[in-house]
Amino acid sequence: MRISDHIISEIQSRMDIQEVVSDYVSLKKKGQNFWACCPFHDEKSPSFSVAPNKGIYKCFGCGKGGDAISFIMDIEGLGYVEALKHLANKYGIEVEEEEATPDQIKEFNEKESLLILLDHARGYYKQLLWEDDEGQAIGLSYFKERGFSDETIKAFDLGYSHDKWDGFMKYASKNGFTEEMMEKAGLVLAKEDGKKYDRFRGRVMFPIHNPSGKVIGFGARILKKADNQPKYINSPESPVYYKSNVLFGMFQAKQAIRNEDNCYLVEGYTDVISMHQAGVKNVVASSGTSLTREHIKLMSRFTQNVTTLFDGDVAGIKASMRGIDMLLEEGLNVRAVVFPEGEDPDSYSQQLGASAFKAFLEKNSEDFIAFKTHLYLKDAGSDPIKKAGTIREIVGSIAKIPDAIKRLVFARECSQLMDMDEAVIVAEMNKMLIEQGQQQQKERERQQTRQRLDLDNSGSATESSPDAAISTLEKPEVDPKMIQERESLRLLLNYGQFVIKGTEEVDQLLADYFLHETDEVHFSHPVYAQILDMFKNKLVDGDVIDADYVLKHGTEPMKKEVIDLITERHEVSHHWTEKFDIKVNSERNDLKGATYANIVRLKLRTVRAVIKENLDKLKTAETEAEQVEIMEHHEALKKVEMGLAGILGVVTVG
Template identity: 55%
Template structure:
């Protein structure tokens, strides 16, 4: 376990804007920053970073917290791994202490896997550069592909010998256990007890996570054994989930942000060749179909994707079907097809740096136009094929959430296909309505996460009667919100005496029992710390509270909206800030809470009155209701803007 002093040093140095900015493109919004969520496929930015509080809040997924929480969520790291990542980023020396045996074992295992995979990578590199077989076969192959020494080293390429157990022997000699080698996917263990290296007589392409650590390997065969697949990859492990990894992203992420665009290609060599041409914002799905997780990963860095297709018409038609997922993920998609028989690797070498870059830029076009032209050439005058094409194109257009973009694409396709725009719109609406019916079958409720398409069929819900308990909970939330944001502040109380806000707050709500268990727990922590002579606020709870409390505190400390400074700068209209009127805000919140509690008590007494049969009981209940009504009227008079039922 990392020592508390080290953790404090990491927390003192970390900057939420700096940390999140390594993953997302942040845009200033008042005193905060916002970006598209890295956790959901949203179209409108709802991910907020609040520098003054050192926290982030993702309103679309509900996630929130500090730098450590963000790194854990976005990279799938443990708490300890996130701390180590931030320590390395900010140059903090790690000092560790003892932790539980179970936690230590789990962390040791992950650390050991990372260390072992790094050992394997270095072994493969050493064989490539220093062994006779590696130089004559592996290095020669890379040189023939046109890879420079710099590129080979940047991507940490390597080579494996033709021996059955070279890595196994080298690793066990260094003390690595066979079980760990198997868990890392480096060896294969047969039922009959035979053990051998997974990668043999192949050039090696290490696969990195976004932090730059090796998590797996891809390997290309160089021999002519037709029984062996050309490429093999590591199996999925505790560290490697292929659906969440994009080859080359670690090397490309900064350039993707800078260019605000990413090129998507098919293979490892395509990525490396494009890097050498100067196009470094390029990644590969490693020959597999794109997944939702990979699309979310791309969206952390840019909303713009250009797909580069190899010059193979049949291959393009087969792979373009998966492009709809990019559109559905809210990305702006363009495409470019290379000449027949070419791929990015071969064509980049053929044209050279500037000519290849010019070709990619000049030939790319939006994916809908690209797809329409491609399939239209195949359909020609065949009415059946053309009808299928129209449905296919319109189905792709419906994946686009922006109704304005959809309208533009429908008009453009109308011209390309020679079909009335009204016919295309009608087909679009049929598809959208069916999609929403399917959502209904899957448990979808109108009004839940509505998109513009959903408005075609969603019906407004009937208004619900006022639920006084929900209103009480909302008022509890508002009261606690002020406490976690301004708990360390001072106010002038009714006796014109300077007082801690927390002391004033607790004295005013002394007789109130909070109904929400999380808000009650937060309040109890404030009370306990005050008894210890310590005044806290939301920052303390984010560091020391339970996961449930941390999530709620981040919610309470983050807001999507703030008053624009232009009111004062441009129009000379001064709007008081909440922190300038804390006493009034705190007092009115508590009064509103008391007001709603009294209303609830009146409801309860009225319910008892309806069931009462004894005259004495009825008289007592009427007296109690009248007394509560007077309190209700008195509170309403104080508040001035509350309707009394």
């Protein structure tokens, strides 16, 4: 189905890039823009910029950029239509769809189809829980016995699956879904003979949502005793569900995590739900899988502070230490809470009640170094060998922290807790940091070797010339003319509608003046040329386009280039003028001069490109007459070059 043009226009007029991005990333204002660590790649220092006045985002690290629609497409892995629907739902816009042609129907990609199917499954299991006799008697009764309220059950979309082999299959088939699609979504299984049956049978259902609320999979707990059945099963990985990327409860918790600036990390579904009901809503779970860097990256979109919750089992806590070390490596601030022996977040929250449980978490939360030191010292007792191992274990965690100041603070705390000379702790930490650096250097060398071999296999470089491979990777050839073309478009996009003193000091639009003066100059870069043509075509109608127009009507390559052109990584603080009375020159103060200089540079670099082409012809000239003609042309071009260079005060070689 196709969304009507007037609905698309309404969505574009209503969407706010800051609001949209804030659903996924904690933004901090700096100057006119907002900044954060990029959600699309790993980084420690923020290089991801959101410009509300321009309606765009741009990462100066990985290069991703776009408007609110493209952000949703990238962050959720959605197609254009589904991204529009997502934004329409956010802003309460009713989507009117036009009848699609057969070709348009085929364009619906696999992910969108799977998401639609999984949402139907969510509704099916939820309906069984609330309206079916079996669902009420078994599923709903179980949730009530766990102490879950109706409000909590509905907030997490909990459901129930019939104890039948094909209950869901029949329902989904009636609604037009194929068995192949059901299998791909992980909702049915196939026997050796090819016959399919429901994966989830006789279980309470825990839908797993992505951060925007789309159901991407399910966890399910069996309620009957069955020797050959595991207590919990999960959806298998699919094109929309990757266990290492998903945290259970993140959709329900993200706003609370942002508000509290802290994320509680637990193990299971019921831990999350019970804590949520107890009023602690900033909680997520890794859902039975080991913590991954993707999990940590997801949490860090909303906060830099994570508190891990453990039951009283020492062996289990030690097994989870790798996860804490990973959190530290990613630069997050880590605290921990240990529950009394035999208790977990689910049982203890219900035992204490909401207010007492919150008080317990606040009182018993301690930073990771104190937590780990107390835990390991208690286990080591008076054994000197174990104590030495404990010191190395704790210092090893400190060494993983990327911030040098934090490392030194924790080293001092460690020395005090363990009654040891701080210098000994620091020396051991520095030794570990050197070892880490050596390992990282070896890994970089291995990666460079792999890259050289890849280039060799593709014919781009040879193993005998590794420097050529590195040069190809790190030093791409830059075309001076294309750089000037890019600068020309930057001026047009930012100032095209400004009035300047143009030809013969007559008031002109900057775009009109520029295009008139460069009428015979042709852009080499194909995307730049498309944008310039868009300017020319609209100017014929008396309209001057801007970046917003290209972002709405241009192709994806055009949009990407425009975002790069109008996004500035640095901006001058207003304090320079307001507080310190320091005058900062701006190109806005002399747009005529900036435009004129750019026109001359563009012409100069265009002439130099023609000179190079002309000399290349000389190499292949077959007759003396051709050579004479080329040299005469060369001399004429050099005169033009020298004239243009003289205007700019640039020295040229004859």
